[in-house]
Amino acid sequence: xxxxxxxxxxxxxxCNWCSYRAADLAxxxxxxxxxxxxVLRVMCSGRVDPSFVMKALASGxxxxxxxxxxxxxxxYIEQNYKAMRRYSILKHTLRAMGVEPDRVRxxxxxxxxxxxxxxxxxxxxADVRKLGPLKWPGNWTENGQREEALETLLKEHEEAFExxx
Amino acid sequence: MTQTVExxxxxxxxxxxxxxxxxxCEISILQIDAKILxxxxxxDLVFCPCIADGKVRDIEKMADGEIDVCLxxxxxxxxEQEYMxxxxxxxxxxxxxxxxxxxxxxxxxxxxxxxxxSIFETVYHQGSATAPENPQNIYPQHETKVPxxxxxxxxxxxxxxxxxxxxxxxxxxxxxPPEADNIWKAITAIVEGKLPRKGSTIGVNTTxxxxxxxxRNEKKIxxxxxxxxxxPDEETCLLEQGLMCCGIxxxxxxxxxxxxxxxxxxxxxxxxxxxxxxxxxxxxxxASVIDSNNEEEIDRIIAEGIPDxxxxxxxxxxxxxxxxxxxxxxxxx
Numbered sequence: 001x002x003x004x005x006x007x008x009x010x011x012x013x014x015c016n017w018c019s020y021r022a023a024d025l026a027x028x029x030x031x032x033x034x035x036x037x038x039v040l041r042v043m044c045s046g047r048v049d050p051s052f053v054m055k056a057l058a059s060g061x062x063x064x065x066x067x068x069x070x071x072x073x074x075x076y077i078e079q080n081y082k083a084m085r086r087y088s089i090l091k092h093t094l095r096a097m098g099v100e101p102d103r104v105r106x107x108x109x110x111x112x113x114x115x116x117x118x119x120x121x122x123x124x125x126a127d128v129r130k131l132g133p134l135k136w137p138g139n140w141t142e143n144g145q146r147e148e149a150l151e152t153l154l155k156e157h158e159e160a161f162e163x164x165x
Numbered sequence: 166m167t168q169t170v171e172x173x174x175x176x177x178x179x180x181x182x183x184x185x186x187x188x189x190c191e192i193s194i195l196q197i198d199a200k201i202l203x204x205x206x207x208x209d210l211v212f213c214p215c216i217a218d219g220k221v222r223d224i225e226k227m228a229d230g231e232i233d234v235c236l237x238x239x240x241x242x243x244x245e246q247e248y249m250x251x252x253x254x255x256x257x258x259x260x261x262x263x264x265x266x267x268x269x270x271x272x273x274x275x276x277x278x279x280x281x282x283s284i285f286e287t288v289y290h291q292g293s294a295t296a297p298e299n300p301q302n303i304y305p306q307h308e309t310k311v312p313x314x315x316x317x318x319x320x321x322x323x324x325x326x327x328x329x330x331x332x333x334x335x336x337x338x339x340x341x342p343p344e345a346d347n348i349w350k351a352i353t354a355i356v357e358g359k360l361p362r363k364g365s366t367i368g369v370n371t372t373x374x375x376x377x378x379x380x381r382n383e384k385k386i387x388x389x390x391x392x393x394x395x396x397p398d399e400e401t402c403l404l405e406q407g408l409m410c411c412g413i414x415x416x417x418x419x420x421x422x423x424x425x426x427x428x429x430x431x432x433x434x435x436x437x438x439x440x441x442x443x444x445x446x447x448x449x450x451x452a453s454v455i456d457s458n459n460e461e462e463i464d465r466i467i468a469e470g471i472p473d474x475x476x477x478x479x480x481x482x483x484x485x486x487x488x489x490x491x492x493x494x495x496x497x498x
Contacts, residue, residue, distance in 0.1 A: 053445075082452060
C-alpha cells in the first residue's frame with residue numbers, strides 16, 4: 001500500500017517553552033528530519049483545542065503532531081496534563097469517526113531534546129506514509145447522480161407546466 | 166407588541182418548509198399560542214406543506230424575493246430537498262435556518278456516520294420492519310421505467326448537509342425544537358426590522374450554565390455515569406456528579422430546561438457565538454475536568470464513561486461540524 005510518491009502533510013503544534021525550542025535546537029544542531037511538518041507555535045500544548053486538529057484534518061492535512069513540555073514540567077504548571085486529557089478524548093472520538101489513531105500524535109520534548117523531537121517527527125511521518133493520504137474533504141463529495149437528479153427535477157417541473165397551461 | 170405587528174398592514178408573505186426533519190419545528194411554532202393570530206395578521210402563509218395545501222409550481226412562478234420570510238427546518242438529505250432549498254432561497258428575502266436540523270444537521274445528521282448504501286441496506290434489507298416485505302432486495306432507484314414513461318425519485322445523498330452548506334442563509338434559530346418564546350422574539354425582530362448582522366444566530370450569547378440554577382463547585386470527575394446509572398442530586402451541578410451534561414458548551418436560550426428536571430443538557434442549541442466546532446469545544450471543556458494525570462487512567466475513564474463519543478459530543482451537530490461526517494472508507498467497519 002505504501003505509495004513512494006506520497007508526501008504526507010503534517011501540521012505540528014509546538015509549545016513555545018519546550019517543543020518549539022526543541023525544533024529550534026534541531027535546526028541549529030543540524031539534525032536531519034522529515035520536512036513534512038508545518039510547525040505552528042502555540043503558547044502551550046494545553047492551548048491546542050481539538051477543533052485545531054479537526055480543522056487541520058478537514059483542510060487536507062494527513063496527520064497532526066502536538067508537542068509539549070514533559071508532564072510535570074509545564075511552563076503553566078499543569079496545562080500539558082489538560083493537553084493529555086484532550087488528546088485522549090479526541091483520539092477516542094476520531095477513532096469513532098474513522099480517522100486512524102496513528103494520524104494524530106501527542107509527544108513530549110523538552111527544550112534540550114531536539115534529537116528526540118526529530119525522531120518523533122520521522123516516526124509520525126513514516127506511520128502516516130504507511131496509512132496513505134487522508135483526503136478528508138473527499139468524504140463530502142456526493143455521488144454522481146446528484147447533479148443529474150437536480151436537472152431531471154427541473155425538467156419534470158417544466159413538462160408539468162406545459163401540461164397545465 | 167401586537168400593535169407593532171399590526172401596523173404593518175400590508176401583509177407580508179411567509180413560507181415554512183421542512184426537509185429532513187421530524188415535524189417538531191412546525192409544532193413548536195404553534196406553541197406560540199394565540200400569538201399565531203398576530204402572525205396571521207402580519208403575514209400570508211404562502212407555503213407550508215405541513216398544515217396547508219400549497220404547490221411548488223406556485224412558488225416557482227413567484228418573482229425572486231417575493232416571499233418576505235422563509236422559515237426552513239430540516240437538513241438536506243436528498244436532491245429534492247436541495248432543489249427546494251435553492252428555490253426558497255431564490256424566492257425569499259430572509260431565509261432562516263429554523264431549528265437544529267437546518268442549522269447543524271441534528272439527529273438525521275448522525276446518519277453521516279454511514280452512507281447511502283449502508284442506510285439502504287439497514288432499512289430495506291437487514292432486519293428492519295420493512296425487510297420481510299422486500300424479499301427481492303429492491304432498493305429505491307432514481308429512475309423507474311413504467312409503461313407510461315419514466316418515473317423519478319429524488320436521489321438520496323451519502324452525506325446530510327446543513328442548509329448553510331447548501332445555500333446562503335440569513336439567520337439561524339437554534340434549538341430542537343426552538344422554544345416558543347425564542348420563535349416569537351425572532352418573528353417580532355424580523356417584522357420590526359431589528360435584526361442582528363446577516364449570518365448570525367438569533368438568540369443569546371451565553372451558555373446553558375449561565376441559566377442553570379444548580380450549585381457549582383470545583384469540577385473533578387473520576388468516573389462518568391450514564392443517565393440510567395444514577396439518580397442525581399437535585400441541587401448540585403450535574404457534570405460534577407459525573408453525568409455528561411453538555412451545558413458548558415451549549416448556547417443558552419432554553420432556560421436550562423433539561424437540568425431543571427434533573428436531566429443533563431444534551432446540547433440541542435448547538436455552539437455558542439464564535440465556536441467553529443461544537444463537539445471539539447465540548448471535548449475540550451470535559452477533558453479539563455477529568456481528575457487524573459495518569460495517561461492510562463484517563464484513557465480508561467473516557468473509554469468506560471463515554472462509549473459513544475460521536476453520539477455524545479456531536480449528537481446534534483455532526484453534519485455542521487468541521488469534519489461533517491465519519492470517514493466513508495470505514496463505514497460498516
